[in-house]
Amino acid sequence: MQRLTTFDVPARDRLSYLHDFVARHVAGLRFRPADADSFAFDVSAYFLDAGTTIGTACYSAVHGERPRDLMAADGRQDYLMTIHTTDYEVAIAGKPPLSIRAGDITLVNEATAMAFALPNTLLKVVALNEARLAAIAPRVRTQAFHHIPAQAGGAALLTGYADLLRAAAPDGEAGRTLAGNHLYDLAALVVQGATNAAAEPVRASLGAARLELVKAEVLRxxxxxxxxxxxxxxxxxxxxxxxxxxxxxxxxxxxxxxxxxxxxxxxxxxxxxxxxxxxxxxxxxxxxxxxxxxxxxxxxxxxxxxxxxxxxxxxxx
Incomplete structure (x- = not known):
């Protein structure tokens, strides 16, 4: 687990360190704090397996963007899945901003320009390999941005399982690989639409993820x-x-x-x-x-x- 907070670096270097951390672990983003003097952040990232990163980020109010110069610099074309604890706005490919409700899931291809405005927020992020996800959820390639309401079929299971992985990362390569497979299967179910036909190929992952959530509920x-x-x-x-x-x-x-x-x-x-x-x-x-x-x-x-x-x-x- 890698982590960076406001207090880890001198005030004058905070934005540059934040930009570097996010670029290395997720994708190149450019931030503009609403108040530079009081701007605070706490970001963490965990590499689950090849091409898959799970993280959290806590920001005070900030504007952010993934502009074309950063897209050209890193060349990333994978997907960022985010879940925020507060409402916010995001604009994709220069289009008018969309309002996203707290708890909704967004999935955006990193080869797409975007801009967002965040209030004080905690967000959860998963970086997903594009080819691996598209292999089991071909619908993901039909558009660069997917907005999945929190009430959508399979959304709560996906969010809950990702939360478990953040809280208790699996041990060993085999455990991380298995957890990664479950995570992609759950993401595919949400993208494809949680129909019986979509659920059948990933039924084993659905059961495994649900069992882990049940166990966590029991322990709580x-x-x-x-x-x-x-x-x-x-x-x-x-x-x-x-x-x-x-x-x-x-x-x-x-x-x-x-x-x-x-x-x-x-x-x-x-x-x-x-x-x-x-x-x-x-x-x-x-x-x-x-x-x-x-x-x-x-x-x-x-x-x-x-x-x-x-x-x-x-x-x-």
Missing amino acids: HLTDPELNVSVIARRQGVTPRYIQRLFEQEGSTFSEFLRDARLDLAVRSLGNASAATISAIAFDAGFGDLSYFNRAFRQRFGTTPKEIKATALRRRQ
Whole structure:
């Protein structure tokens, strides 16, 4: 992960450093702050695999453009996918500005001139290889700019999966390649239109991405004792049976994943030599039945919560 912030460079050099960072990691852009004295930024980029970069950018109010001289200088013709947290305007190829709502997805070919006006904003960006995307989504080549509303079929899944990759980049080349394949498949689904015909070739990636989002949702709400597959299904907009099938394809179940994640949380708390009682730790991890917690704990770790807690206390003495 590469990162650059306002505070990393002298004030007089900030714009030049920002231009260089963005050009090296995404594409040549030229920025003009609304207020040069107070302009602030925080940008980061992660290379997922060949031709694919995932990043975030936080800017104070700024105007930006990709003019023809920068296009000629870098010769890039890949696609930039962006999702902003605030409304903004973008003009493509000299045409009148378009209003883009927060949460919408835009996909623009880097060989196209563009200009944009951003308020204080956080934006998420994915640089996608043009040939790789077009091979599975030929419709992308029909126009240089695609505006995909946040409510479009597949958009939330694509955005959510990209967010997961930003938060926890996969380890190893094989993991990055697999994640990249899923990302392109999801982008292709959105570009082609989330019809049954478009979804069929990328069904495996749809399931894999949805499963990762389900797991992340479980981990965020792990301590809620009322958490169950029906609750998660409502939040994800799918059926409980679909979630169960996704786990079954991994050779597991939703209940097993939830139980093991709660046990992992409990064992970490016990290993920290917390002053809390074992029952309090179990309840805080989301277990509602202490007897069940003790049985499951011993089955998973081959020891008891009491022994783990005692060992942790001895280490602290």
